[in-house]
Amino acid sequence: MSLAVPLGAAQAGGILQIPCNSLALLMIAQAVVVLPHMMQLSPWIIAVCLLCGVWRTRVYQGKSAYPSRGAKAMLVVLGTIGAFASGAGPLSLEVFVSMVVIAFALKLVEMNSRRDAFLVIFLCYFIIAAEFLFDQSLGIAVYQVFTTVVVTAAMIGLNQMHTDTRPLDSARLAGGLVLQAIPLAVVLFLFFPRRMPLWSMPLPGNASTGLAESMTPGDIATLTQSGEPAFRVQFDGPTPQYRDLYWRAVVYSDFREGTWRLMPPIREEAQFDVAPEAEPVSYDVLMHPTSRPWLYSLDVPVELDGRITLLADFRLESEHPVTSTYRYRLRSVLAHQRGEALSPAMYQRETRLPEGDNPRMIAFAKTLHEKSGSVERFAMALMQHIRSEAYAYTLSPQTLPAANSVDTFWFDTRRGFCAHYAGAFVYAMRAAGIPARLVGGYLGGEVNPIGGYLMVRQYDAQGWAEVWIEGQGWVRYDPTAAVAPERIESGPAEALSAEDRSNFSLLAAARLDAESITGQVLQMFDSMEHRWNLFVVGYDGNIQKRLLGDWFGDVSATRIGLIMVGFGAVCFGVIAFFLFFRRRSVAIHPGVVLLTPFSRFVSRYGFALQPGELPEAWLRRIGDAVGFEADANKALSNGIEAMLYGDAAVDDRQLRRLLRRLRWKVALSFR
Amino acid sequence: MAAALADRFSAWLDKRIPPASSITLTQAKIFIFPTKVGFAFSALLVLMVLLAINNQSSLVYGIAFVLGSMFLVTILHTFRNLSGLRLEFQSARPGFVGEDIEFVVRLVRLQGRGREGIQLSWPNGIPQWGGVFSREADSVRLYVRAQERGWLNPGRLLIEIFFPLGLLRAWTWVDLDARALVYPRPEFMPLPSASSGRRDEGVLIDPRDSEDFTDIREYVPGDPIKHVIWRSFARTGGRDMVVKRYASYVEPRLWFDFNQVPGSVEERLFRMTGYALQATRAEREFGLVMPGKRYEPGIGDTHLEAVLRTLALHGLEKNGLENP
Numbered sequence: 001m002s003l004a005v006p007l008g009a010a011q012a013g014g015i016l017q018i019p020c021n022s023l024a025l026l027m028i029a030q031a032v033v034v035l036p037h038m039m040q041l042s043p044w045i046i047a048v049c050l051l052c053g054v055w056r057t058r059v060y061q062g063k064s065a066y067p068s069r070g071a072k073a074m075l076v077v078l079g080t081i082g083a084f085a086s087g088a089g090p091l092s093l094e095v096f097v098s099m100v101v102i103a104f105a106l107k108l109v110e111m112n113s114r115r116d117a118f119l120v121i122f123l124c125y126f127i128i129a130a131e132f133l134f135d136q137s138l139g140i141a142v143y144q145v146f147t148t149v150v151v152t153a154a155m156i157g158l159n160q161m162h163t164d165t166r167p168l169d170s171a172r173l174a175g176g177l178v179l180q181a182i183p184l185a186v187v188l189f190l191f192f193p194r195r196m197p198l199w200s201m202p203l204p205g206n207a208s209t210g211l212a213e214s215m216t217p218g219d220i221a222t223l224t225q226s227g228e229p230a231f232r233v234q235f236d237g238p239t240p241q242y243r244d245l246y247w248r249a250v251v252y253s254d255f256r257e258g259t260w261r262l263m264p265p266i267r268e269e270a271q272f273d274v275a276p277e278a279e280p281v282s283y284d285v286l287m288h289p290t291s292r293p294w295l296y297s298l299d300v301p302v303e304l305d306g307r308i309t310l311l312a313d314f315r316l317e318s319e320h321p322v323t324s325t326y327r328y329r330l331r332s333v334l335a336h337q338r339g340e341a342l343s344p345a346m347y348q349r350e351t352r353l354p355e356g357d358n359p360r361m362i363a364f365a366k367t368l369h370e371k372s373g374s375v376e377r378f379a380m381a382l383m384q385h386i387r388s389e390a391y392a393y394t395l396s397p398q399t400l401p402a403a404n405s406v407d408t409f410w411f412d413t414r415r416g417f418c419a420h421y422a423g424a425f426v427y428a429m430r431a432a433g434i435p436a437r438l439v440g441g442y443l444g445g446e447v448n449p450i451g452g453y454l455m456v457r458q459y460d461a462q463g464w465a466e467v468w469i470e471g472q473g474w475v476r477y478d479p480t481a482a483v484a485p486e487r488i489e490s491g492p493a494e495a496l497s498a499e500d501r502s503n504f505s506l507l508a509a510a511r512l513d514a515e516s517i518t519g520q521v522l523q524m525f526d527s528m529e530h531r532w533n534l535f536v537v538g539y540d541g542n543i544q545k546r547l548l549g550d551w552f553g554d555v556s557a558t559r560i561g562l563i564m565v566g567f568g569a570v571c572f573g574v575i576a577f578f579l580f581f582r583r584r585s586v587a588i589h590p591g592v593v594l595l596t597p598f599s600r601f602v603s604r605y606g607f608a609l610q611p612g613e614l615p616e617a618w619l620r621r622i623g624d625a626v627g628f629e630a631d632a633n634k635a636l637s638n639g640i641e642a643m644l645y646g647d648a649a650v651d652d653r654q655l656r657r658l659l660r661r662l663r664w665k666v667a668l669s670f671r
Numbered sequence: 672m673a674a675a676l677a678d679r680f681s682a683w684l685d686k687r688i689p690p691a692s693s694i695t696l697t698q699a700k701i702f703i704f705p706t707k708v709g710f711a712f713s714a715l716l717v718l719m720v721l722l723a724i725n726n727q728s729s730l731v732y733g734i735a736f737v738l739g740s741m742f743l744v745t746i747l748h749t750f751r752n753l754s755g756l757r758l759e760f761q762s763a764r765p766g767f768v769g770e771d772i773e774f775v776v777r778l779v780r781l782q783g784r785g786r787e788g789i790q791l792s793w794p795n796g797i798p799q800w801g802g803v804f805s806r807e808a809d810s811v812r813l814y815v816r817a818q819e820r821g822w823l824n825p826g827r828l829l830i831e832i833f834f835p836l837g838l839l840r841a842w843t844w845v846d847l848d849a850r851a852l853v854y855p856r857p858e859f860m861p862l863p864s865a866s867s868g869r870r871d872e873g874v875l876i877d878p879r880d881s882e883d884f885t886d887i888r889e890y891v892p893g894d895p896i897k898h899v900i901w902r903s904f905a906r907t908g909g910r911d912m913v914v915k916r917y918a919s920y921v922e923p924r925l926w927f928d929f930n931q932v933p934g935s936v937e938e939r940l941f942r943m944t945g946y947a948l949q950a951t952r953a954e955r956e957f958g959l960v961m962p963g964k965r966y967e968p969g970i971g972d973t974h975l976e977a978v979l980r981t982l983a984l985h986g987l988e989k990n991g992l993e994n995p
Contacts, residue, residue, distance in 0.1 A: 118711070118837070122711065122712070122715050125715060125734075126715065126718070129719045129722060129723075129731045129734045129735065130722070130731075132728055132733075132734065133722070133726050133731065136728065136729070136730045141730055141733075144730075144734065145737075148734070148737065148738075152741070152836070155836050155837060156834075156835045156836060158837055159787075159788045159832075159833045159834045159835060159836065160787050160834065161787065161788060161800045161802055161804070173835060177741050177745065177748070177836075178737065178741060180741075180744045181737050181740035181743075181744050182737065182740070183740075184736075184740035184743060184744070185733065185736040185737040185739070185740040188739065188740065189729075189732060189736050192732065192736065194724075194727075194732075196724075196727075197724060197725045197726070197727065198725060320727075323726050323728075324726055324727050324728040324729070325729075326727070536729055536730070536733070537730060538729070539729050540727060540729070572743065572744075572747075575744060576747050579747050579748070579751050580747070580751060580754075652805060652806070
C-alpha cells in the first residue's frame with residue numbers, strides 16, 4: 001500500500017510536516033553540533049535549548065502549536081538581549097556562539113517545512129566548518145566527522161518515505177556516504193590548489209593563554225600554568241642544549257606605569273654576523289594559532305621564506321596574524337653577534353624610562369654601575385645581587401602598585417617570576433643609561449620520546465633581558481637563572497615549589513611527570529597530535545608544492561589538475577564498481593537468501609532439512625522441538641510459505657527477526 | 672516554440688524509452704540533475720572553501736572536500752537506487768468523467784538492496800510513494816482526474832527520487848501503455864415510462880390502476896373494499912369474502928433509444944448513461960438502441976459494462992483514434 005502524500009508542494013518548498021525520522025535526527029544533529037561549545041554557554045541558554053526541543057516534540061505530537069508571529073519576535077528579542085547580557089563583551093566569541101545557539105534553538109521550534117529543515121542542516125554544516133577555525137586538534141576533527149554523519153543522516157531522513165522511521169538505518173547510510181567520500185576528499189585535499197588569503201578577515205582573538213602585546217608583572221597574583229601546546233619543533237639534527245633553547249617571540253621596549261609593551265618595529269635592517277665555522281640548526285616549527293603575527297625562532301634566524309620578515313629587533317613576523325595552525329621552516333645560527341652599531345632611533349627607544357618612576361631603583365642602578373665600571377660587570381653584579389639577597393622564585397607573587405612597581409619588587413617584596421626579574425634587570429640597565437630590552441618567548445621544551453620532536457607548552461613561557469654591549473651587540477641575560485637556576489637548566493618542573501605545583505592543572509602536572517603511566521599515555525597522544533598537525537593541519541601551499549614536486553616533478557597547474565581528475569576518477573570508479581557490479585550474477589530468490597544461513601546454523605544442531613520436507617514444515621518441526629512460542633512459530637512458517645510460493649511482496653524484516661529468535665531458541669536449548 | 676520543443680522531446684523520449692506495459696529501468700533510461708537544494712549546497716561549499724582560503728585552515732578545506740565528494744558519490748547512490756527497478760502496468764478501473772481514475776502500477780525490485788524514497792506520478796497527478804525497501808514489490812495506486820469520455824491515457828509515468836540527500840533528482844518517464852475507459856458523466860432523469868406489452872411477454876403486475884379483470888381470490892386485509900364481490904359474500908352468508916383482481920401486463924424491459932432522448936449528442940449520452948445506471952439499480956432489464964447498433968435487453972454488471980463502453984466510445988472509434 002502506498003500513502004498519499006502531496007509531495008509536489010513539498011519539493012517546491014511548501015509546508016509539510018518534517019518526517020518523524022528526520023526531525024529526531026535533526027534535533028540530535030543540532031545538539032551534537034552545539035556540544036563542543038557547551039562550556040562557553042550560560043546555563044540558561046542550555047535550558048532554552050532543551051525547552052525548544054521539548055516544544056518541537058510536542059508540536060510533532062500535536063499537543064502544542066507552533067509559536068505565533070508575535071511570540072517568535074519576542075523570543076528572538078529576548079534571546080538577543082540575553083546573549084549580549086551574558087557575554088563578556090559585545091563582540092566576544094561567547095556572544096557570537098550564544099547568538100548562534102539561540103537562533104538554532106528557536107529555528108527548531110519554528111521549522112515546519114522541508115525548506116526550513118534544509119536551512120538548519122546547511123547551518124549545521126557551516127558551524128562544523130567554522131569550529132575548525134578555533135580548534136583543529138585531532139580530537140575535534142574526529143568528533144566533527146561524527147557530527148557530519150549525524151547531520152547527513154538527518155538530511156537522508158528528509159528524502160525517505162515518510163512512513164518509515166528507521167533513524168539508525170539513515171545513520172548507517174550516512175556513515176557509508178561519508179566513508180565513501182573520504183578517498184575523493186583526500187585527493188582533493190592533496191591536489192586542490194592552496195591559495196593565499198583573498199582578503200584579511202580578523203578573527204576574534206581566542207588565544208586565552210600565551211604571550212600578549214603587553215606584560216604587567218605586578219598585576220599577576222597567580223600565574224596559572226597551562227599545559228596547552230604553544231608550538232612543536234622538529235629539528236633536522238639533534239636537539240640543541242636546553243639552555244640554548246630561548247624561543248624568541250615578542251620584544252617589549254616600552255615601559256610605563258608598571259607595564260612592558262611591544263612597540264611598532266623600527267624600519268631598519270637587522271644586522272648580524274655569524275661565526276663562519278658554526279653549524280646552522282635547521283628546524284620546522286608548527287605553531288598553534290595566536291591571532292598575532294609574531295613567530296617563534298632561535299637566535300639568529302638566517303634563512304627565511306618570503307612570508308616571514310626579520311625585524312630590526314630580531315623578531316620574526318609573518319604576513320598575516322596566525323589564526324590557524326601554522327608551519328614554517330627556519331635555519332638559525334646559535335653562535336652569532338647581533339648588531340654592529342646602534343642607530344639613534346634604536347638607542348633612544350631602548351634607553352627610555354618614564355620620568356619620576358622608581359627613584360630607588362634608579363639610584364641603586366647608577367651606584368652599582370659606577371662601582372662596576374663596565375656593562376658586563378654591572379650585569380654580573382646585578383645577577384650576584386639577586387643570588388645573594390633574599391630573592392625567591394614563585395608563581396604566586398604579591399601584586400605590585402602601578403607606580404614604583406620595580407622599586408616595590410626589588411626592595412620590598414622580592415618574590416616573583418621571570419618577568420619580575422627580567423623587567424627589573426632591564427630597568428636597572430636603562431637607569432644606568434645602557435640600552436636594554438625585555439624579550440618574551442619560551443624557554444626549552446620537552447622532547448617527545450615517541451615523535452622525537454620538541455614540544456613547547458604555555459608553561460614554558462619565559463621573559464629575559466637583552467643588553468647592548470659595545471663591540472658585542474645585543475647580549476642575552478636571563479636573571480631568572482640567578483634566582484632559580486634549575487628553571488634554566490632543566491625546565492619548569494624542577495623550579496617549582498609544592499605550592500607552585502598546585503597552580504598547574506591536573507593534566508599539566510601529569511605531563512611534567514614524564515615517568516608516570518599517565519605521562520606516557522599523554523606523550524603518545526601528543527605524538528599523534530603532532531603527526532596530525534604536521535601532515536594534515538600544517539599542509540599548506542608550500543608543502544603542497546614541495547610534495548607534489550617530489551612526486552610528479554613538474555607542478556604546472558594543468559598537469560596537477562589532470563592528475564587530480566585522474567585520481568578522482570579512479571576513486572569514483574572503485575566506488576561505482578562496489579556499488580553496481582559486485583552483485584550476484586544470478587538473482588537468487590530472497591527466501592533462499594534468508595534461509596541459507598539459518599539452515600547452515602541449525603544443521604549443526606541436527607535440524608537439517610530432510611529430503612522431501614517442505615521448508616515451512618521444517619521450520620514448524622524445529623519450532624516445536626525447541627519450544628518456540630506457538631504464534632511466533634505459526635507466523636514464521638506462514639510468512640516463509642507466503643514468501644516462497646506466494647507474493648514476493650512480503651515484509652522480510654519481521655521474518656528476519658523471527659528467524660533470529662528461533663536461532664536463539666535452538667542455541668539455548670542445546671546449551 | 673515551447674510546444675514544438677515539447678513535441679520533439681516527447682518523440683525523442685518515445686524512441687529512447689518506447690512504450691511497453693513492463694519496463695525495467697537501466698542507467699541509460701535515467702536522467703539526473705541537481706535540485707535547487709543541490710545548487711544551494713554547492714554555494715555553501717564555495718563559501719566554505721573561501722573561509723578555508725582566507726583563514727588558511729586545512730581542516731575547513733577538509734570538511735568542504737568531504738562534503739563535496741559526498742555530493743559526487745551521491746550521484747552513484749541515486750542511480751543505483753533507481754536502476755534495476757521494473758514497472759508494470761497492472762490494472763485500471765474504469766470510471767466516469769469527473770472521477771479520479773485508479774491505475775495500479777506494480778513496482779518490482781528485481782535484485783539488489785532495498786530502494787528508498789521512490790515517488791511515482793502521472794503528469795498533473797499526485798505523487799505516491801513506492802515502498803520497495805523491505806519488500807520485493809509494491810502495488811502503487813495512482814489516480815488521474817478523468818476529463819472526457821473515451822479511453823484515458825494518463826501519459827508517461829514519472830518516476831523520481833531525491834534520495835539520499837535531496838541534492839540530486841533522478842527521474843525517468845516511462846510509457847506503460849496504460850489506459851482506462853472513461854464513461855460519460857451520468858445525468859439522472861426519470862426513467863422513460865415503459866410501453867404496455869403483450870401478455871406473454873409480461874412479467875410485472877400492476878394491480879392498482881389497471882382496468883383488466885384477471886381473476887378472483889380470497890380477501891386479504893388490505894385489499895380495496897370496492898373490489899370485494901358483495902354478491903358472493905351475501906350468497907354464502909358472509910362466509911366467503913372474495914375480491915376481484917385487476918391487472919395489466921406491463922412491458923418490463925426498458926428500451927433506451929438514442930434517437931428519442933432529447934438534447935445534443937453529448938447530452939443524450941449523459942442521459943442514457945444515467946438511464947443505464949438507474950435501470951441497473953432498479954434491477955430492470957434494459958436494451959439500448961444506438962445509431963446502427965442495438966443491444967438486446969439484459970441485466971447485470973457485464974451488460975451494464977458493455978452498454979457503458981458503447982456509450983463511452985460513441986463516435987470515437989470511427990475516427991480511428993481508439994481501438995480497444
